[in-house]
Amino acid sequence: MIYALARQATKLFLRICFRIEVVNLDGLPRSGPVIVAANHQSFCDSLFLPVVLPRRVTFLAKAEYFDHWHTSVFMRSIGQIPIRRGTGSEAIRAIATATDLLHEGAVLALYPEGTRSLDGSVHRGHVGIARLALATGAAVVPIGLRGTQAVQPVGSRMLRPFRRVEVHVGQARYISPADVEAAGAKKLALRGFTDAVMGDIAVLSGRAYVDSYLKSPEG
Numbered sequence: 001m002i003y004a005l006a007r008q009a010t011k012l013f014l015r016i017c018f019r020i021e022v023v024n025l026d027g028l029p030r031s032g033p034v035i036v037a038a039n040h041q042s043f044c045d046s047l048f049l050p051v052v053l054p055r056r057v058t059f060l061a062k063a064e065y066f067d068h069w070h071t072s073v074f075m076r077s078i079g080q081i082p083i084r085r086g087t088g089s090e091a092i093r094a095i096a097t098a099t100d101l102l103h104e105g106a107v108l109a110l111y112p113e114g115t116r117s118l119d120g121s122v123h124r125g126h127v128g129i130a131r132l133a134l135a136t137g138a139a140v141v142p143i144g145l146r147g148t149q150a151v152q153p154v155g156s157r158m159l160r161p162f163r164r165v166e167v168h169v170g171q172a173r174y175i176s177p178a179d180v181e182a183a184g185a186k187k188l189a190l191r192g193f194t195d196a197v198m199g200d201i202a203v204l205s206g207r208a209y210v211d212s213y214l215k216s217p218e219g
Helices: 003-015 045-052 069-077 090-104 126-134 176-182 186-207
Strands: 020-021 036-040 058-060 081-083 107-110 121-123 137-148 162-168 208-210
Touching: 003 045, 003 176, 003 186, 003 208, 036 045, 036 126, 036 186, 045 137, 045 162, 058 090, 058 121, 069 107, 081 090, 090 126, 090 162, 107 126, 126 137, 126 186, 137 186, 176 186, 186 208
Parallel strands: 020 162, 036 107, 036 137, 058 081, 058 107, 121 208
Antiparallel strands: 137 162
16 A cells, blocks of 8 residues: 555656656566566666556665665655665575565566666676576566656756656566576576676667676665
8 A cells, every 4th residue: 555655646746747758568567577677877767667667666775775764764665675785694685585576476676787877878787687587487677768867867866857758668588497508507598698688778778788897886
């Protein structure tokens, strides 16, 4: 109930204040476990995605967002999972929770780059999306976000109204044990699958792809 109320209130606000276009919404499976993999360019990415996608979305969210009461209340009200970088035990618990949710048929949203990209490119993704998909049978749906960096530039606490935001939904990808066998090694299969998803995200977001990890945790 809390999630539904928070989502409807946020949806009303965003629809009034911004021009939102969603492309290929049918690309999101209507049932079953799904991992939504999107590019990350602004904090408000995590506001627009749950609003435009018809199914309930749970994020693995940066734990720092839970350190302040005003953001913690909002994040917890919509069922987000905190994950603190650099603490192995907390990360393991968060991944275990995410795995359980996917086994239950949930939609989990992740930013495979691990942090916001500040250079206008899509960077190499971490293979966690592939590991989760392989372990749970979840579909991985790439999504390209456009315009959110203008809505809330890095360092800004306020949203800038009347901007255009586009959400481009790609076609689902799947990874199976047969793919691992075909690749000859699990590591190669996970890397290849992740690279393919990141390539999709780059095309959908209209950004260049850079085959290197983001070096600094910007959010």
